[in-house]
Amino acid sequence: MTADDLGTTGELSAAQATALATIAARRHELSGWCATIFDFGETAWREYRSAEWYVARLRAEGFTVEEGSAGMPTAFCAEWSNGEGPVIGLYAEYDGIPGNCQAASTRREPRAGLGFQAGGHTDPHSGLGIAGLGGALAIKAAMERHGLKGGIRFTGEPAEKVRGSKPIHAAKGYYDGLAAILSFHPFYMLPMCNTVRWDTHCGAGWSMVYRFLCDAPERWGHSDGQRDGAPIPQSHSAIRAPGANDALNIMFMTSKSLRDSMLPHQGGWSISEAILTAGQATADNQPAGLAELQYMIRVPTIAMAEAVTAALDRNAEAAAAMTGSRWERHWVCKSRPGLANHAMARVVWQAMQRLGAPVWDDAATAVAREIQASLGLQPMDDPFIPEMSRLIAPEAAEAILRRDLAPSQTHSTSDDYTDMCWHAPTARFYIARPALRAPEGFAYPSWVMNALGGIPATIDPMVERAAQVLALSALRLIEDGAARDAAWAEFRERTGGGPGGADWIPPLCDYAPPTGFRWPEYVTTARGRDWWIPSAMPGA
Template structure:
């Protein structure tokens, strides 16, 4: 396709932004703050947006590390977003050998699937779009969201429930990944997450024989409640034992758990008072999601009875499966193909070969996956995924971008970042090292920014495309199950920002990686 003058102008603006935004990317990469705790990252984004002339609502949706920035008026309302949360346990310096970042705990956070590049690419695309509209005229409204906690699919379900996406006419979702492609029919599945808390209140005494329950008895050898640690251990083992009874293996679904901090360590002679465990599960159908939760809740109630604790549950998120839009997907694919994958300096390949040497692998002339330099057509991507799922399943994986797709026509695309072909796992330290290397990662987000700006301008300047995408959206929305048409969280949902998510803090001992105190424990089971 031939680009319009306005599209060419926006593409050129992205190139002009590169030096400044490369440094900005390195700044966000250096913060590496995890879910719900991206304080320095969000402050940097807000400052950048205000400098550019956007109006910014900080703390949107009652989430301290979220924001909603707007610019312009009239015309189509285009939704874009940044993510900037890192993954605990993934700290890695930009060096071709295993080395967590200096001065931090080895299991501090780092970027695995490059949310640092995702956010900066989206911001560069939004700024290029704004400057083009500002210079050339043409009404449009840009809505740019700061979306924290994507690693637990946290913020977009909240923004959706509170009405932030309702004004949108279209939305564009970008993510660095393993190849250059646009999502077609097979988007993300449902993802739900909840934190179960066990508290040992001793409201019901565990020992009922008076003779052995006296003030004279030693606290160190008297009978005590099993308490919250036992509850945690039993919850883990019980849910492992019942997993095969949660739902039959007729489709692809998964359940994962992680333990939150409990603050019991300095009172070993007392019944541990509190423990918390987060469960997150993905599947293609709401019925599967409900069945899994039902089993989890039953396990928690029985565990509480065994351990003399009370159980509570606090929801983290509930997201819906993605609603595809092929009209918009094909338009974006045309832009991606016309731009073509970006070139990278030979120094990136040499860095990759150094990584192979550090891993004891054969050294390759071309160390990266071949898809880095190609574009995977929509139909090829869909066919590749279709081979791995049952015929009745029409979604895969999970990402909360899908919440946008229920409010407006939404396109989702990926741009490739370098991945070692001999170690292609996104979370492997060797690939994380390249996420901080400007020569390796900048082309990934620059490509994404150009596609974002050019796609948005096509939507603004081509009413027929927007009308076709909107018609498809309305048709698919009308045919969708009733339970997906409204957000799955209530409008008054309190985001779980007060739970003990890990974070960086400054104490008398310096800058540390710690767990904060807990807050609202949710509903008693």
């Protein structure tokens, strides 16, 4: 990349100027919308209110919206066209994480009426999605005012935390026919802050649920399949069968050993697990009939994901055989590793250079200092980390990222934007979110980052800047045919000819949307609306 490549591209076009003015005019709306989604705090595959909000908002803004796209109840696909021309892909994510319920407050407290175990936004996807929406509305306004031909496809992507929707949308064709795709994420690791990914993109992310079922406990211990003479099938002898809980426990422990053996603790590789269901009975004379254990695999290559899956399958088979159970594997996600596109990265980087890093004002500083004081720290004059307020060139960030990676490792960490990369030229960029300086030897508790992601004074600068970068980049691609041609030439070169080419990886999704599992969610009962695990125990 030359100095000219890194420079700006002259004056803003009239359309780009209109887009920036639109975002400035709607700044207060964006802030309120971000707070709304943050307060919903919904989690993977259960983002009902969030998806409903987006669908209603997009329709009010003149988009045609398909609800439940690709068979996913909380997904959507919104489209707007101003005539024949290039269509740019953007998206919203809006899922949070269980156990991260935090109010938009400078002290640790759950959102009103909930306990800490309810869902909450961590990255935060609340800001990610509203930045995408703000960018889309600005692009639309500019195209309408200046008569630019083309369109916008804005997808609603649920369950990103389990890498859920994008592999399914990809397999169903929702990213086909796009001129380019822009992918924004709040920064979550250094040096990927106020920069664009260059060569080392995210790797493969595979997730599955192992289901153990003990549906014939009376056969336990009888090689001929006959009961022990008891006339009642649910006799007390059936409780002697280990059952599904034991199968889950054996699977859990043996796979922990597998995890430690297969993956070194560096390079952004990981296997993590979560128990979705267990027990399915009170302490009566029956064994657990159903237990489910979810795994998430983050590895650089598909071959590694296949190897880990094969080992997990062997563990599941052994656990089931030992406990009088049977086992099933159900896919949650099979996402592909990412594909670089330097031409796209340049377009976004040039927009970032023109705009600069986000700026946090005195109100944001006061919030940060109040949090520090609430933790017993001496409030700092400048409480934010310096990386928030400066840009880092893509190649410089790449060089720092590579320091901790083996030369042979082509990808690091995991995110399902990577599935988009194989259908149109894609840029992945990161804008700073608020993060606090820490005194030596001190680590902030996780609620601090969550709260900063919900307080308007601290999160709005990120949302506004990301929306601006999206708008400028998209309009550049719509107005500049040479930029689009360069991105597509590189895409075809890297894939061996484009979709279906010799080096192109087709969608791996060969499963139905995994929405039927016991994913954590909010429920409404005679007790009112609460998290599925009640926030207050009787007598507490």
